Amino acid sequence: MALLSVTDLTVTFDEFTAIDSVGFEIQPGETLGVVGESGSGKSVTALSIMRLVELGSRAKVTRGRIDFEMPDGSVIDLLTQPERSMQDIRGKHVSMIFQEPLTSLNPVFPVGEQIAEALRVHEGLDKKAAHARAREMFDLVRIPEADKRFGQYPHEMSGGMRQRVMIAIALSCGPRLLIADEPTTALDVTIQAQTLGLIKQLQVETGTAVMLITHDMGVVAEVADRVVVMNRARVVEQGTVDEIFHNPQDPYTQALLSAVPRLGSMAGRVGPEPFHLAGSLR
Amino acid sequence: MNQTVAAPLVELRGVSRQFPTDGRARVHAVVNVSLQIGRGETLAVVGESGCGKSTLANLIIRLHEPDEGTVLLNGTDISHLGPKAMRPHRRTMQVVFQDPFASLDPRVRVGAAVAEPLKVHGTKRGEELDEQVAELFELVGLQRIMMKNFPHQFSGGQRQRICIARALALRPELVIADEAVSALDVSVQAQVMNLMLDLQNELGLSYLFISHDLAVVERIAHRVAVMYLGQIVEIGSREQVFSDPRHSYTAKLIDAVPIADPRQRTERPLLTGEIPSPVWPAGEGPEPVELIEVEPGHLVAKE
Amino acid sequence: MTDVGVALEAVEASGRGALRMFLRNKAAVIGLVMFTFIVLVTIIGPGLYGTDADKMVARPFSPPGDELAPRLGTDYLGRDVLAGIIGGGRTTLAVGAVAAAMSMSIGLLVGSLSGYYGRWLDAALMRLTELFQVLPALLFAMVLVTLLEPSARTVALAIGLVSWPAAARLTRAEFLRVRELEYVKAARAIGSSDRRIMLRTILPNAMPPLIVATALTVGIAILFEAGLAFLGLGDTSTISWGSMIGNNKGYILEAWWTVTFPGFAIFFTVLSVSLIGDGLQDAFNPKLRGR
Numbered sequence: 001m002a003l004l005s006v007t008d009l010t011v012t013f014d015e016f017t018a019i020d021s022v023g024f025e026i027q028p029g030e031t032l033g034v035v036g037e038s039g040s041g042k043s044v045t046a047l048s049i050m051r052l053v054e055l056g057s058r059a060k061v062t063r064g065r066i067d068f069e070m071p072d073g074s075v076i077d078l079l080t081q082p083e084r085s086m087q088d089i090r091g092k093h094v095s096m097i098f099q100e101p102l103t104s105l106n107p108v109f110p111v112g113e114q115i116a117e118a119l120r121v122h123e124g125l126d127k128k129a130a131h132a133r134a135r136e137m138f139d140l141v142r143i144p145e146a147d148k149r150f151g152q153y154p155h156e157m158s159g160g161m162r163q164r165v166m167i168a169i170a171l172s173c174g175p176r177l178l179i180a181d182e183p184t185t186a187l188d189v190t191i192q193a194q195t196l197g198l199i200k201q202l203q204v205e206t207g208t209a210v211m212l213i214t215h216d217m218g219v220v221a222e223v224a225d226r227v228v229v230m231n232r233a234r235v236v237e238q239g240t241v242d243e244i245f246h247n248p249q250d251p252y253t254q255a256l257l258s259a260v261p262r263l264g265s266m267a268g269r270v271g272p273e274p275f276h277l278a279g280s281l282r
Numbered sequence: 283m284n285q286t287v288a289a290p291l292v293e294l295r296g297v298s299r300q301f302p303t304d305g306r307a308r309v310h311a312v313v314n315v316s317l318q319i320g321r322g323e324t325l326a327v328v329g330e331s332g333c334g335k336s337t338l339a340n341l342i343i344r345l346h347e348p349d350e351g352t353v354l355l356n357g358t359d360i361s362h363l364g365p366k367a368m369r370p371h372r373r374t375m376q377v378v379f380q381d382p383f384a385s386l387d388p389r390v391r392v393g394a395a396v397a398e399p400l401k402v403h404g405t406k407r408g409e410e411l412d413e414q415v416a417e418l419f420e421l422v423g424l425q426r427i428m429m430k431n432f433p434h435q436f437s438g439g440q441r442q443r444i445c446i447a448r449a450l451a452l453r454p455e456l457v458i459a460d461e462a463v464s465a466l467d468v469s470v471q472a473q474v475m476n477l478m479l480d481l482q483n484e485l486g487l488s489y490l491f492i493s494h495d496l497a498v499v500e501r502i503a504h505r506v507a508v509m510y511l512g513q514i515v516e517i518g519s520r521e522q523v524f525s526d527p528r529h530s531y532t533a534k535l536i537d538a539v540p541i542a543d544p545r546q547r548t549e550r551p552l553l554t555g556e557i558p559s560p561v562w563p564a565g566e567g568p569e570p571v572e573l574i575e576v577e578p579g580h581l582v583a584k585e
Numbered sequence: 586m587t588d589v590g591v592a593l594e595a596v597e598a599s600g601r602g603a604l605r606m607f608l609r610n611k612a613a614v615i616g617l618v619m620f621t622f623i624v625l626v627t628i629i630g631p632g633l634y635g636t637d638a639d640k641m642v643a644r645p646f647s648p649p650g651d652e653l654a655p656r657l658g659t660d661y662l663g664r665d666v667l668a669g670i671i672g673g674g675r676t677t678l679a680v681g682a683v684a685a686a687m688s689m690s691i692g693l694l695v696g697s698l699s700g701y702y703g704r705w706l707d708a709a710l711m712r713l714t715e716l717f718q719v720l721p722a723l724l725f726a727m728v729l730v731t732l733l734e735p736s737a738r739t740v741a742l743a744i745g746l747v748s749w750p751a752a753a754r755l756t757r758a759e760f761l762r763v764r765e766l767e768y769v770k771a772a773r774a775i776g777s778s779d780r781r782i783m784l785r786t787i788l789p790n791a792m793p794p795l796i797v798a799t800a801l802t803v804g805i806a807i808l809f810e811a812g813l814a815f816l817g818l819g820d821t822s823t824i825s826w827g828s829m830i831g832n833n834k835g836y837i838l839e840a841w842w843t844v845t846f847p848g849f850a851i852f853f854t855v856l857s858v859s860l861i862g863d864g865l866q867d868a869f870n871p872k873l874r875g876r
Contacts, residue, residue, distance in 0.1 A: 037467035038438075052773055091775030098774075103767035108789045108871055117785070118775040144554050153871045158556050159331075169775060188330035188557060189494060193538035197550030215468060218497070218540030222547060241544040259472035260542045261497035267525050272324060272502045274476040281469050 001069060003028045003209050004049070004177055009064035011044055011053060018044040018059065020233040026177065028069075031203065031210040033224030033241065035217060037256075040230040042213045046179045049211075050096055051078060051086045068094070071176065092122045095170035099182035101162035105154035111165045112138070112150035118172045137168040140205075141198060160191035164198065171206060181213045196223055217260045221245055229253045255279035289357035290318040291455055291488050297341055297351035297361075306564040311337035313512040314351070314570050319456065322482065324489040326503035326520075328496055328535065330557050334512040335492045339458045342490065343375050344368055356455075373403055376449035380461035382441035386433040393419075393429025396448045403452055418447040421484075423477060439470030443477065450481070458490045463498060475502055496539050500524055505579075508532045511560050513571050518580030528582040588784060595785040596792065603868035613864020619857035623850075627674030636665045638672035638824050646840045658842040660833050666843060669829050670850050676825035677810055678854070680741045684806035687745030689799050692752020699753070700760025701783050711757070714750045722747040723812065730818045737823065744809045748802060755798050759791035766790075793866045800862020804855035811851055826850050 002025035009022040019041035026032045036042045047053035049066055066078040070093065081089070090096075095118075098104040106114055115134035119125050125133065138146040141164040154162055163183060170178055180199065184192040200223055203210055214220055220227055220241065227244040229237045229252070237250040248254045258278035266273065294317050301309045311334045319325045327335045340346045342353060344360060353361045360371055376399075379385050386395055397415045400406060406414060416426035422443040433441060442462065449457055459478070463471045479502065481487055493499050499506060500520060507517040508531065516529040527533045541547075562568065571583035607613055636642060641663040649658040649666075657666040699710040726743040733739040763769060764787060772786040814827030815834065826847040833843035 037469060050774055052770065055773070087776045087778055089776070090773065091777075096771075096774040098767060098771060100767060104771040106768045106772070106786055106790065108792075108869070117772075117777075121776050121781065142552060142554050155872050160556060166771075169771075189496070190330060190534060190538045190555065191557070193540070193550055194552075194554065196540065197552055200550070201552055216540070217468065217542040221542045221544045222540040224544075245542070245544050256469060257542070259469040261472070261495070261501050262542050263497040263500055263536065263539045264524075264541070266500045266520065268521075271504065272479055272482075272520075274479050275472040275501070277469075277472055277476070281473060 001075075002026060002067075003069050004211075005065075005067040006045070006049070007065045007067070009045065009048060009066065010062045011041075011048055011059055012062050013057070013059050017233050019048070019230075021063070022230075022233075022235050023064075024228045024235060024238055026209050026211055028176065029203070029207050029209050030225045031200075031212055031223055033220035033227040034211060034213045034230060035215065035220050035227060035256075036230035037215055039232070041233040042230050043181055045230070046096065046181050046211065046213055049078065049179060050090060050094065051081070051083075069176075088122070091118050091170075091175070092173045093175055094177045094179065095173070095175040096179040096181065097163070097166045097170045097183050099185050101159060101166045101186070102154060104166055105162060107154055110151045110153055111157065111162075115165065115168050115172055118169050122173045133172065134168075137172050140171070140202070141165075141168045143168075158191075159187050160194060163187060163191075163195055167195075167198065167202070171202065171208065174206065175208060177209045177211065179211045179213070182215070183212070184219060185214070185216070192219075199223065217245075217257065218262075229256070231256075251279045255281045289354070291321050291323075291356060292319040292342060292490070293317075293354040294338075294342070295352045295354070297338075297348045297353060299337055299341055299346055299349050303561055307561050308564060308567075310512050310560050310562055310567050312341060312348075313568055315509075315512075315514055316351075316573075317507055317514065317517060319488050319490060321455070321488055322486045323504045324482065324491050324502055326491040326493060326499040326506045327509055328493055328499050328506060329509035330494060330535075332511075332557060332560050333509040334560065335509050336460055337512075338509070339377070339460050339490060339492055342456075343372075343377060343458060373452040374454055375456045375458065376452065376454040377458045377460060378442070378445050378449050378462040380465050382438055382445055382465070383433075385445050386441060388433050391430055391432060392436070392444045395433075396429075396444065396451055399448060399451045415447075415451075418451055421450065421481070422447045437470070438466055439474060442466060442470075442474050446474075446477070446481070450485070453485075454487070456488045456490065458492070460492045461494070462491075464493065464495065471498070478502065496524075496535060508535065511558060511568055513568065513583070514573070514581075515571060515583040516581070517573075518577075518582075522577065522580040526580075528576055528580070530585060588780065591781065592784040592788055595789050602871075603865075607864050607868035610864040610867060612860050613868075616857040616860025616864065619853060620861060623674065623854055623857065624678065626671055627678055630671035630674075631668075634668060634671050636668040638664060638668040640664065640668075642668075646836065646843075648840070649842050657846050658840070660829070660840070660843045661836055666829070666846050669824050670826065670846055673824040673826050673829055673847070674850065674854075676737055676823050677807055677827060677851070680737055680744070680810040680825070681803050681807035681854075683741040684744035684748065684809070685799060685803040687741065688748040688802050688806070689752050689795075691745070691749035692754075693756050693795070695749070696753040696756025696758075697760050697783055697788070700757035701764060701779070701787065703761075707757075710753075714753050717747065718750040720747070723809075726809070726813060727816065727818055730813060735818055735821060737825075740810055740813055740818070741806075743813075744806045748805060748809070752795075752798055752802065755794060756791065759794060760787055763787045763790045789869075793869050796865045796869060797862045800858045800865070803858045807851060807855055807858075 004026040007023050010020055011018045022045055034042045044053055048061060053059045061079060067075050068078050069075050112134050115137050116130035119130040119133050135150060138150060143149055143161060143164050184195050187195060212224060224241045227241050228235055231252045237253045248257055255278045259275055259281055294315055297312060297315050299312045301311055303309050327338060329335050341348055348361050352359050355371055355374060393415050396418055397411055400411055415429060419426050419429060424443055463474050466474060491502055503520045506520050506523040507514050510531045516523060516532045527536055573581040573583055576582050642665045643659045643663050645659060645661050645663040647659045649656060660666055695710050699707045726747050729743040730739050769786055772782050811827030814825050815831035817831055829847040830844045837844050
């Protein structure tokens, strides 16, 4: 049984269809990469699972189901849940991290406080107990000099450390699914490498399934077990990471892969070389 | 094509620039940088945030004045020229910025935006001017009827083409691409890079290609300079730097790039390093590195 | 935990280190010292000074420095001006504080609901706000006070009722701004309820301008009270700084001290409150801390 099963999901903004009949599954503990370019609908898909897409916007889920397996084995359709139950699910069973760790953290609270917040919302812990657990989360995400940094404000930390704080918040209640929306896009390449390594390691340690949304084929190739390729509101292809990268069937996937710069591909060549673009990109 | 004739197009000799920050601390943005850009050549500058690569570009186009060192353009020292004396040199160098959405005025038709530098510097007007703008549009792969449209009617990739057309209007010798393809979708990025390569072949342009993306740099550069905390720690031909990195930071950067091939996955050690800050208290500064030539054209900082 | 508890705790958590920052701001500290002094004088001053502000102590219009008169002279009834300032401050400050608290409470409630929920609720609440805003404030307050018979309580109520729209609009604007920020989405993603997001996530971030607005509202309320008293609509049974000015307004050219000294009292109170407000605004900005 899949942990999450999205069927025929369609979301519209007024006349415009943001995602059209999207369907895929996520198995417990696996990493699903969702790749696509801007406007492909990948972020709308993620926000729909969190049931945050309709909030404050004109978006409307017009069709589909999002079946989620709860820890007790029961399966619920997230789309039919009342807001009150969604509040219990968000952050506890399904959590999310965003692209920009600076703007995703509340600027007026120390970071330790913000990790404790999730624990207080869901576990009803008192201040002291929540702080103690938050401090443990700091160690889990390997934040060095944890005691000093626990009381720091977001602007006093580097981008990489902030993203670790975000990951700590997301994992604090032991969710079954972590949705990561472009988690390393705003980070420098060496920090990105550390953060991807950390996410992979934490997945092994906690068994959390990860839905990784990214435009970066390199990131997908590095961490995903299976891949969903989205283009213009639709899923155009899905398969194992090896199938997608080494035997892509859809013309869009083929074109996308032909445009990806691959480090090392130029070894032995004399001058710069243009990309040999496939299909529609030619 | 990329051999250097007599004087290189651009030469930096021991250029440094600091900025005051709050309190008495100073940002040592660029420290004792020397480099050359040959005609028809692409020099890529790579490094992470705060390494000084954008300040370096601003020093070359003289948006900033260097504190120390000289900037030579076609053999002429432009380090301390005033705005008036700088004017003729500005035509030689043009910049394409990262964000094609912010770089175009939403209320100005794109044709007029491209014509603007021609009007400021040029002599052409009327139909002759229109014709030249139309040619520029075609040069960057856009149709001439698009001149009448406004920026919001274009996609990000098309806007970046418009920015390139505007940069090329004055027939510059050097185009500085400051993260010019970083904000673009990967398919559009590849198309814009192909365009830049075509234009280089056609017009003999030199590029200073500033980027944090090593995979992109490997495609487009003849030579590569790696910057770290305001200093160049390694510089050489693309092949030398990528296939035979000699500085530990270069190697670390290359290792960090995710490879778009699941069969080449590597285990990432759980590191927690951070990028050190280029901010120093007053009176202190970074230890200047010494570059050693390990093979012809390949210079590496002593560690 | 009650809503107020959640909000207070949030403000407390976001304000850690704010005191140190506040104390570094010289103007703010001067303001605090001034304000503390003024409050102390109005509380324990009457007991220490001993003279009853209502009592005739010397010849009317004795100028300051007159041998037979008290230090700041006497008014048209021969009452001690200094005793009036000491004794009348209590009414003025109480009315100012109560009116500001009321104005900010209504403003915060209306503005936050309006800014957070938007749509029809926003439209309805904003029409209501506009209705109160287009009423001529002084006239409306005068009518209210006249209808409800003048007393310190009705004056405070009237001032509170006419001055909340500004606070509501400011709160709404701040909520609209902060609501769209990424960390509010992040707070939702951890499962926070609307109420918790408003109180713990948005409110502390909307605080700095609201703090300044509160300080200004205290100042405005004090001036308003003075204005009403000046027009004879204050509580006639007690002395306030405003009523002192109002009662003596006819003699300003002959006996300047009767209105100037109460005027100074109002001026310094309003000034001290604004200085404190400015200091608090900076103190609650975490980015300015640790410098």
